[in-house]
Amino acid sequence: MNEVADLPIFELRPFSEAWLESTRLAWRTHIDKHEMFDLEYQRVLDAATNQINYAHPPNGSPMAYGVFRSGAADASAIVLIVYTPRPGPSRGWLKMLEVILSPQYDEFVISGDMEKYHDALQIFAAAISGTLDLRGTHRSKVVKLYGRNESMLKLLTGVGERIAARGVAGITVAMHGRWLVISEPGVRP
Known part of the structure; x- marks a missing residue:
């Protein structure tokens, strides 16, 4: 992958135990340095420890993937x-x-910082495209992306409209409530 116009490259990939521990340490350091409220971050990191079994995930249980800067x-x-x-x-x-941004991209931290804001958009784009790429790993003809909050819902609506406008062959795109649903034609989501 090449960096385009000095934008960092982000990619979705499975966690190794070492990468998860490195993430935990980096997030913890940022939280402590900036005296941030950490309850939500700690909950996500603790849960992720049990969500990195990608070969045999419990049916219906979340798997934690990371979006990593190159x-x-x-x-x-x-x-x-x-x-x-x-x-x-x-x-x-x-x-x-859900996409949980690291504390360095907390909405209060990135407010007014256009570089971090652009990074956050790149992170969301990597999460979406990476999830679509996982169709081969986790055999599926339907991908659903959830708009958990208003910002994510607007982002997914825009992504769906853009995909539909391009007329990408071999997929159907529609919003179903708060879900952006991307499926192969003829498959009932």
Whole structure:
């Protein structure tokens, strides 16, 4: 991958135990340095410890993936993804439930910092495209991306409109409530 126009490259990838520990240390250091409230971050990091079994995840349980800046060992975000196997030709659903940005991208930290704001957009783009790429790993013909809050819902609506406007062959795109649903034609989401 090449960096374009000096934008950092981010990619979604599975955590190793070492990368998860590196992420925990980096996030903890940032929280302590900036005296941030850490309860939500700690909950996510603790849960991720039990969510990195990618080969045999418990049915319907989240898997924690990381969005990493090119060359980094600590994640800029944790993405919670659920794979639900289904009988029949649809093979399953892949759902991106939540993107939790690292404390360095907390909304109060990035306020007014256009570089961090652009990074945050790149992180969300990597989470979305990375989830779509996981269709081969977690056999599915349907990918659902959840708009957990208003910002994420607006982002997903814009992404859906952009994909639909491009007329990408081999996929159907629609908003179903707070879900952006991307599926192969003829598959019922």
